[in-house]
Amino acid sequence: MSLNGEASASHLVLEQKRRFKFLLVGDPDCGKTRIIQTYLRNSAPKAVTHDPISTTYEYDLGGTNSNVEISLVDARGTYDISKASECFNSTNVAIFFYAINNLQSLENVRYCWIPRFRKCSGFNVPTILVGNKKDLRASRGLRSIASLQPHSVPFFHGMKTKNCCSMDMFLECSAEDHESIDCLFQAAYSYVI
Secondary structure, three states, X not given: OXXXXXXXXXXXXXXXXXXXXXXXXXXXXXXXXXXXXXXXXXXXXXXXXXXXXXXXXXXXXXXXXXXXXXXXXXXXXXXXXXXXXXXXXXXXXXXXXXXXXXXXXXXXXXXXXXXXXXXXXXXXXXXXXXXXXXXXXXXOOOOOHHHOOOOOOOHHHHHHHHXXXXXXXXXXXXXXXXXOHHHHHHHHHHHHO
């Protein structure tokens, strides 16, 4: 502080929090909420807000003394995409989910969610494609394409969608097994920090 009691401009800059919004979007029952709950299992969010189209979890990256605040916006898996798109504004990283045991959920990412998001937010926002519920494939011993159930999604279909939609990253994860969840959010942080 200066002698007259005012804080210096450089001191205020250090105190100001940097805020980032990570949007999680996909069909109902693809596991977005479970991924968030699993990720935040060791730290309670400082705020949780609900509205008709989303649930937002806010937390400080690196604990309470951090100058980085993350909002994880869990867009409702509503089929009324026009309502869901209301939460697309000001997104820093968009994470699109499909369920590995539901081929239609991947098709909806490709033909519904991505086009709607890009119409609202453009192409400059980093995008990550996530195949969730990987444990369902592994627990059934589904190793080859021939052994996949009719509606299960092979890994290469996710890669193809990532490439066709010009997405930045693709990975598969499992909230049930806690597999690749930390990797997912570390990748999201790397795009903004």
